[in-house]
Amino acid sequence: MSTSSISRRSLLLGALSLAACAPGGTAAPTPSRLAAPSVTSSSPKGEITIWNRSGDLFKVFDAAIGKFRAAYPDVKVNHLSVDIGAKLANTLITGTDVPDGSFWDDANIGSQAEHLYDLTDLIAPYREQTAPYKLSVNTVEGRIYGVPWDLDPGLLWYREDLLAEASIDPASLTTYDDLLVASQKLKERDPKARPIHLDKNPFLGQLWLEMLANQQGTSMTDAQGRLRLDSEEYRRIFTWIQKAAKDKLVTHTPYLEPADLASIENGQQAFIPWAIWWSFAPQQLLKQTKGKWRPMPLPAWTPGGARSGVMGGSSFIIPAKAKNPQLAWLLYEFLCFKEPGIAAVYGPNSVYPGGLSTSIPSYLPALDPEKPLFKDDMGLWKVATEAARNIPPAAPIPAWWAKSVDYLGNNLQLLIEGKLSPDDVIAESSKKIQRNLIDRS
Amino acid sequence: MRKAPYLFIAPFLIVFAAFGAYPLAYAFQLSFTRWHGAGQARWVGLDNYLFLLTNPEFWESLANSAVMWLLVVPVQIVAGLAAAVLLANARLKLKSFFRVAFIAPFVTPLVAMAQVWIVIFDQDYGLVNYVLNADIGWLTSTTWSKPTLALLFLWKTTGFAIIILLAGLQAVPAQVYEAAALDGASRSRQFWSITMPLVRRSIAFLVVIQTLAVFQMFAEPFVVTEGGPYGSTTTAGLYLYDHILASDLGTGAANSFLLVLLVFVLSVVSVRLLRAKDE
Numbered sequence: 001m002s003t004s005s006i007s008r009r010s011l012l013l014g015a016l017s018l019a020a021c022a023p024g025g026t027a028a029p030t031p032s033r034l035a036a037p038s039v040t041s042s043s044p045k046g047e048i049t050i051w052n053r054s055g056d057l058f059k060v061f062d063a064a065i066g067k068f069r070a071a072y073p074d075v076k077v078n079h080l081s082v083d084i085g086a087k088l089a090n091t092l093i094t095g096t097d098v099p100d101g102s103f104w105d106d107a108n109i110g111s112q113a114e115h116l117y118d119l120t121d122l123i124a125p126y127r128e129q130t131a132p133y134k135l136s137v138n139t140v141e142g143r144i145y146g147v148p149w150d151l152d153p154g155l156l157w158y159r160e161d162l163l164a165e166a167s168i169d170p171a172s173l174t175t176y177d178d179l180l181v182a183s184q185k186l187k188e189r190d191p192k193a194r195p196i197h198l199d200k201n202p203f204l205g206q207l208w209l210e211m212l213a214n215q216q217g218t219s220m221t222d223a224q225g226r227l228r229l230d231s232e233e234y235r236r237i238f239t240w241i242q243k244a245a246k247d248k249l250v251t252h253t254p255y256l257e258p259a260d261l262a263s264i265e266n267g268q269q270a271f272i273p274w275a276i277w278w279s280f281a282p283q284q285l286l287k288q289t290k291g292k293w294r295p296m297p298l299p300a301w302t303p304g305g306a307r308s309g310v311m312g313g314s315s316f317i318i319p320a321k322a323k324n325p326q327l328a329w330l331l332y333e334f335l336c337f338k339e340p341g342i343a344a345v346y347g348p349n350s351v352y353p354g355g356l357s358t359s360i361p362s363y364l365p366a367l368d369p370e371k372p373l374f375k376d377d378m379g380l381w382k383v384a385t386e387a388a389r390n391i392p393p394a395a396p397i398p399a400w401w402a403k404s405v406d407y408l409g410n411n412l413q414l415l416i417e418g419k420l421s422p423d424d425v426i427a428e429s430s431k432k433i434q435r436n437l438i439d440r441s
Numbered sequence: 442m443r444k445a446p447y448l449f450i451a452p453f454l455i456v457f458a459a460f461g462a463y464p465l466a467y468a469f470q471l472s473f474t475r476w477h478g479a480g481q482a483r484w485v486g487l488d489n490y491l492f493l494l495t496n497p498e499f500w501e502s503l504a505n506s507a508v509m510w511l512l513v514v515p516v517q518i519v520a521g522l523a524a525a526v527l528l529a530n531a532r533l534k535l536k537s538f539f540r541v542a543f544i545a546p547f548v549t550p551l552v553a554m555a556q557v558w559i560v561i562f563d564q565d566y567g568l569v570n571y572v573l574n575a576d577i578g579w580l581t582s583t584t585w586s587k588p589t590l591a592l593l594f595l596w597k598t599t600g601f602a603i604i605i606l607l608a609g610l611q612a613v614p615a616q617v618y619e620a621a622a623l624d625g626a627s628r629s630r631q632f633w634s635i636t637m638p639l640v641r642r643s644i645a646f647l648v649v650i651q652t653l654a655v656f657q658m659f660a661e662p663f664v665v666t667e668g669g670p671y672g673s674t675t676t677a678g679l680y681l682y683d684h685i686l687a688s689d690l691g692t693g694a695a696n697s698f699l700l701v702l703l704v705f706v707l708s709v710v711s712v713r714l715l716r717a718k719d720e
Contacts, residue, residue, distance in 0.1 A: 089688065093478035111688055114479035200581075202669065259565040399477075403687040406498075410671050436496065440475070440689060 045074040048327045051088065051102035054081040059351045061335075064344035068334045075327055091319075092116070098319040101328035106137050106313050107207075109146040111399030116145040117318040117325055123147050126337055131362040132393040133214070133310050139396045146315030147332060150359035153387040154211040154309045155295040157272040157282075162186060162292075174307075176240050176299045179271060183249040186270055194251040194263070195270040196244055198416050201254045202409030203402075207312050209412055211275065212237045215309030216301055217392045220408070220433075225398055227438060229408070229430050236301055238415060238422030245416050252416050256281055265289055273298060275311035276384050277358040279376070295383045308390040313359070342366050346373035360384050400437040407432040472694035482691070489695035499696070501672060502680035503703070505587065509676060510655045512591035513598075517651060518644060520595070521602030526636070528603070529610045547600030555664040558593050580666055583673040590674050593661055598654065602647055609643030610636065645715035649708045656704050677703075 050065070052058050058081045065077050082088070084104060091098055092115035109116070120143045127135065134148030156173065163170055166189050168182045183195040199205045213219050216233040228234075244250050251269045253260035263269050264281070265288045272278055282293040297307040316332045318325045335341040342363065348355045355374025360367060360381075367388055372381035398404075408429040414420040420428070472489055476482035493499045524543055527533060546554065561568040562579035570577055579589040613636065621631050659678035662668050668675035668683075675683070677700055684693035 089478075089686075093688070111477070112479075114477075258563070262565070400687055403683065406672065406683075410669075414671070436498070437687075440492070440692070441477075 043074050044072055044327060044330060046324045046327045047076040047078065048100040048322075048324045048331065049078040049080060050328065050331065051080055051082040051084055051099040053084060053103065056351050057356075060345060060349055060356055063349050063351075064335055064341060065331070067340055067344040068331055071334060071340070072330065075330070077331065088112075092321075095321050098321045100322040100324050101316060101318050101332060103149055103314050104146065104317050106134075106146065106315055107397050107401045109138050109315060109317060110140055110397050110401075112317075113140040113143075113145045113399075115320050117320055117322070118143045118145060119147050119318065119329075120144045122329055126363070129364050131364060131388060131391060133391045134313065134315065134362045136393040136395065137313075137397045138315050146317050147336070148362035149314050149316050149336065151362040151388050151391075152275045152277060152311055152313045152359050153384055153391060154215070154273065154275055154298050154311045155278075155383060155387060156298050157274060157278055157293050157295055159267070159270040159289065159292055160294045162267060162270045165189070170294070170296050173296070173299050175303055175305075176301055179273075179299050180240075180244060180247070180249065183244070183271065184247065187249060190267065192268060193270065194249060194268050196250050197260070197264075197269050197272040197274070198241065198244070198250045198252050199255050200252050200413065200416075202413055203405045204255050205412045205416075206405050206409035208274070209237065209408070211298075211309040211311035212273075212301075213309075214392060214394050215298060215306050217306065219394045219397075220401070220404065221395055221398050221438075223395045225438065225441075227430055227434055229433075230426050233301075234426060235422055238425055241412075241415055242418075242422055245418060250416065256285060261285060276360065276380070277312070279357050279378070279380055282378070283354075283357070283376075291377070294378055295380050297383065297387050306390060306392060308387040308392070310391055310394070313362075336361070337363055343373065348375065357381075360388055364389070398438075398441070400433075400441055403437055404429075404433050407436075468694045468697060471691055472698055474691045476690050477688040478690055485691065489692045490699065492692060493696055493699060498672070498675075499680065499699075502675050502677045505673065505675055506656045506658065506677040508587055509591050509594070509658060510652060512588060513594050513655055514648060514651050517595055517599050517602050518647065521599055521606050521647070522640070522644075524599070524603045525606035525610050526632070528607055543603050544600040546596050547598065547604075549597075551597060551660050552664055554593065554597060555661065558589070558665055562589055578670075581670055583670055586666055586670060586674050590661055590665060593665065594655070594658065597661075598651070602651070605643050605647050605650075606640060609640035613639045641715055645712050648711045648715060652707050652711060653704055656700060656707075 052061050058079075062079055065079050069075070069077060080099070082099075082102075084102060085108075088102055088104060089108065089112060092112050095115075123130070123135070123144055130148055131151050134151060135144060138144055138146035138148075156179075158170055158173075160170075163182070163186075166182075166185050168185060173179055173182055179196065183193075186195045187193045199208055210219060213233060216236070218228060218231060218233045220227065220229060222228055245252075251260075251263050253263055261281075264272075265286060267289075276295075279295070282290055286293075298309060300307050316336070318328050318332075322328055335345060342361055346356050346361065346366075352374070354376060355372075357374040357376050357380055361373070366373065367385040369382045369385045374381060408425075411420055411425040411429050415422065415425050471482070473484060473486060474482040475485045475488070524539075528536060528539060528543070533539070559580065562570075564570060564576065564578045564581055567579070569575075569579065577585060579585045617635055617639075618631055621635055626634065656676070657678045658676045659682060662674040662676055662679050663682070666674040668679050681693055681696045681700065684690070684696055
């Protein structure tokens with residue numbers, strides 16, 4: 001029996017031929033601009049799939065989407081609980097089974113703009129009524145790819161009872177230097193006290209750092225994407241951190257993990273400069289110190305300076321390959337801009353009987369200090385809404401932001417541990433971010 | 442008539458071409474481009490390779506994997522062989538119990554085990570520090586994070602090593618041991634002169650497989666330490682993933698081909714070193 005052999009060379013040639021067939025990513029999906037919905041009739045019809053995070057928030061949104069269904073009975077919403085951080089980017093790149101809409105961290109949106117609908121025209125009617133920060137961070141080359149969802153102002157959480165015992169008036173904490181003085185005073189009363197929380201998680205630490213930068217009207221990069229870590233504002237923050245750590249005024253623990261909770265409960269921590277979402281702790285986690293925490297505006301970096309900044313947050317995106325993008329927009333519009341939708345999300349519900357207080361809407365008309373959407377016994381609504389109105393706008397979040405945690409986030413930890421100086425952090429982080437991220441983006 | 446053999450192997454070839462050769466060739470082509478998952482890929486020649494080869498983080502990730510290899514593979518061979526010899530002993534009681542005990546971690550989902558690891562090695566509330574009355578950052582200090590992660594990998598995969606080595610041991614004819622015993626060879630002598638030479642191929646196979654596994658190690662650091670603290674557990678596999686996560690697909694592809702090359706060289710060296718003299 002005769003056989004004809006297939007040589008290795010032929011196999012290699014075959015493989016190379018296959019490679020030649022590879023699309024090589026050359027199909028260029030230009031960003032699609034989503035027009036105003038054509039579904040203007042009273043009964044829009046269709047089916048949409050919406051991705052959301054799991055947990056309590058999912059349940060809250062599920063109930064809110066129920067209200068949407070009541071308003072639009074012919075729209076079927078498949079509301080799915082998905083590990084968005086792990087799956088959405090891959091799904092957008094492959095273009096398979098993409099949802100019609102999804103909530104996503106602001107820090108991720110810029111990097112996937114090419115896979116998303118340009119929502120600039122749709123948000124235009126609401127632009128003046130939306131927190132400027134939220135619009136600016138999701139802007140890529142002048143176009144908006146993520147429409148604002150929650151707003152997360154930074155606040156100074158403090159132990160009311162400990163400050164009272166030490167005769168510290170919270171109203172006197174107007175600058176970060178005041179915070180150091182007050183912390184020193186608390187430490188003199190209780191040598192075990194390490195009053196200021198600085199987080200041990202590099203990602204959260206960097207998010208927190210950006211809140212302090214945002215407060216001063218700056219951020220890691222400018223609107224053109226140029227790095228600006230080497231600036232007076234960042235040096236001011238790093239120097240303050242170094243001093244606080246050196247004077248042993250700092251509890252360096254990972255966010256709400258057992259060690260952190262223990263040092264909160266035993267009175268070691270008295271000041272937590274953090275986003276509004278820390279409210280989850282006194283409401284759901286703390287036992288001994290429940291009812292003893294109060295929020296106030298962040299201190300300013302300079303006397304009379306800004307006392308607001310944003311820490312984290314998410315927006316709503318519509319993938320360019322969504323099957324029913326206009327219906328997805330309709331849902332977003334209902335939840336974000338219509339009173340029944342806003343009330344359904346933030347108002348009392350079966351999951352949070354007092355309402356959802358871990359963020360506030362980014363829709364400014366909803367932020368009336370006298371008309372709280374949620375109930376709380378800490379005065380949170382009033383403090384948060386006032387802080388929200390003074391948040392400075394920011395430059396767009398660069399696509400590589402999350403990856404920069406390997407440099408800036410880690411170096412911030414080394415600064416807190418006393419292993420790097422402020423200049424080291426700036427020089428080391430700048431060098432690596434420029435070389436490994438900016439130059440390659 | 443001459444086409445028949447090709448028709449028979451066609452199903453395999455089609456599947457292999459679609460899911461093996463094509464992705465491989467695609468990734469190879471991708472490694473010469475700058476592409477972020479959308480838009481036009483830009484041809485950059487060897488730039489991705491040069492970037493990696495001149496980047497200290499790439500070498501650190503390889504060094505992390507090399508240290509993990511040293512912590513895992515020699516220990517696993519010794520421990521696996523000891524356990525296999527134990528299980529191969531006809532006079533061992535509770536043999537089924539030991540088999541299940543050794544194999545159970547191998548078939549337990551990694552994520553479940555990783556969560557247990559996180560809990561028992563917690564610096565503040567973990568069982569290990571409680572028992573040792575210590576305050577060691579097993580997963581949060583650069584000194585201990587690699588050994589702690591290596592221990593998880595050992596715990597998880599030594600069952601597989603035992604299966605391979607036990608199969609090798611059971612292939613050794615009993616008559617060889619009987620003849621050696623008649624000639625007065627001690628158990629120790631039998632082990633070094635019969636068992637070791639005859640399971641050498643199994644050991645070589647295991648070294649190659651585990652070298653591949655260690656350099657591709659991803660899930661363990663991803664779940665337990667996320668590559669930290671300070672990149673000390675960012676293995677070669679996790680570092681590669683970082684590029685993909687950052688949508689830097691060209692660099693990710695180049696990184697994967699550098700890893701393939703490295704693992705290929707290591708495998709060849711391992712096989713040659715462990716090859717029997719008469720082979």
